[in-house]
Amino acid sequence: MTMLRQAAAIAGKDLRIEVRGRYALGAVLPFAATLLIAFGMSLGPGETLLRETAPGLLWLAVMFASVLSFRRAYQAEGEDGALEGLALAPIDRAAVFLGKAAAVAVQLWALEVAIVLLVSGLFGLPVGRGVGVMMAGFALGTVGLAAVGSLFGVLEESPRAREAVFPLLVLPLATPVLLAGVKATALATAGRGGQAGGWLGLLGAFDAVFLAAGTLVFGYLLDD
Amino acid sequence: MSVPTWSNVAPADAPAVVLSGVTRVFGVTPAVVRVDLRVERGQIVLVRGSNGAGKSTLLRILATLLSPTYGSGAVLGFDLLRDREAIRERTELLGHRTRLYEDLTGAENLRFACAMFGLDRAGIPGALERVGLRTVARELVRGYSQGMRQRVAVARAILRRPQLLLLDEPYAGLDTEARGVVDEVVLETNGRGGTVVLATHEPTRGGFAGRTLFMEAGRLLPEAHPAMEEVRA
């Protein structure tokens, strides 16, 4: 089996578990909704301010959702020592990295649809304009978040993981995704999607770099 | 699974296990201390010792889950540090952690294992039948008892047909029938020339012939140790 097929098997397994356990639906989405409502309340009922800050709040919610999703993805491996099962298999370590990244990316895309609709409703963000650019931004940005999260999510398996190291690592490293994603979304919803090319390119470059890096170094994190 | 390379080819008569001065330390706590061990192919080796004696750590080193802090060794002729993938292809670890996914069924767990280890799925129904799980294979592992989970793990070992079978306290929490299933896979592995290393602090049922080793505080006691006589009796 090639590395990609192994990764597909792992991704399929993760998605099947997610469908059965419905963690994204049951826990992450309500958390994102709570977060957005809290943002809305803390910034006051003024419509203009909410509309202007909506892209940023949207992406913040997505980033926190990705942290939760990866925490869950790797803790599911901890339930019965299943991560050891992956470590014991004679597979390419990159397959685990890519497989888990792909599975969480799919979950995040589904969550993003819901989050965008929520933000549109709560903050009056006009999502009709520039849908294509916005979708491209989410597609690319999510891959980047998935790459960073899948790489460092394995740290969550450490016994001392209660020190919140994973979010501390992921959020600064994912800064380009946050900046580019917010800008692309803001430009798209303002009807100026044509100017978002540079930001989308930046997201693509980030994705390429982190997918490559993760493929190369994941084994050093998984194996002892 | 992997393209044959020099490291992939080992003499067929290489001993199952050769360890030289293997030590494993966690922080400042030694778990395994200067272990020298040689196990020929086809042996069944019992490793006894109280909790915390280092049996688990030793088995995990053999399975390549842990690397030794000091020392060197080879499993089935493949170096512990450099040829780990080759060791993984030929070794199966059966422990009290079953490495199953709670939200998959027993059959799905086995199918995933087949994908990870390059095995033929066609053998799954037969393996499930042998461990007596045919009827519950379609239920989520979340609802399984410890005995049922361990049977899934045994089914996995049956499918894998490893050259070296490592068992780490496999009987914990099992009823008599499930214990019998574990004993069966031990005998079956040995029957086709495989090697078995079984670590447990419980007395075993099967009365397996073969060597018994004793571990205490991370060390392997010399086989002429007086404690061994009691165990062998």
Added chain:
Amino acid sequence: MGRTRVQAAERVAGRVVARRGERVLGALAAAGVAATVVMALWVTPPDAVQGDVFRLIYLHVPAAWLAYLAFAVVFVASIAYLRTQRTRWDRLAAASAEVGVLFTALTLVIGSIWAKPVWGTWWTWDPRLTTTAILLLIYLGYLAVRRLPDSPARRGRWAAVVGVVGFVDVPIVHLSVTWWRSLHQAPAVARFAPRMAPSMAWTLVLAVVAFTLLYAYIVTLRLRVGRLEERAMAEALSPRLGPGAGASASASPEAQAAEEVPAGG
């Protein structure tokens, strides 16, 4: 037996030489820093626009240079560690990261102190400063990861991954922050360093060199402490490991700690 005594003698001799080199380095660094202070505070003129506040540049620029140099060292040492598994590279990475955190924090503090009189706010979201702030967070992540695992080999590997990936990310962060920032004000942001008199430029060069020497000295000290820590750990460990058959097959923990070659090396 004779061979080990020769080796021990060589080690001692090596240490004496290294200690002397360390002192020379320290003396040079002290001299450089002292010269910089003199030049910065008295010899150079105040800036035409910003006045004496401008003298902060002689601390700010070297500190920023070192923040990035230290991380580059972490990057190279991390790669070397992943490829060779020799603990000396992990020690270097850890030492450089610790010193780097200090200089990064210093950069941010100086930048903030400088911003207040010049711009009126404590923080300006200047692209370089913002990137430096992100760099600080990545460093802190690196140090936090070092505290997680219980085995030194795993700690070194995990940290090395963060060191490599973090460094690769920094240019991307810088690019994104620069674009982000450029949308909100004219690209020709008033530079922190407009026209400079020759003495100012030279002092800046001197400052960078002096602080680089200081960085090297502190890292050397930190490495020495690291070796002592490892020796202490090996000595705490060895009674528990005790004598045993086959001890010479692979070097004893004490010898190995001194030579920094565990099983994989």
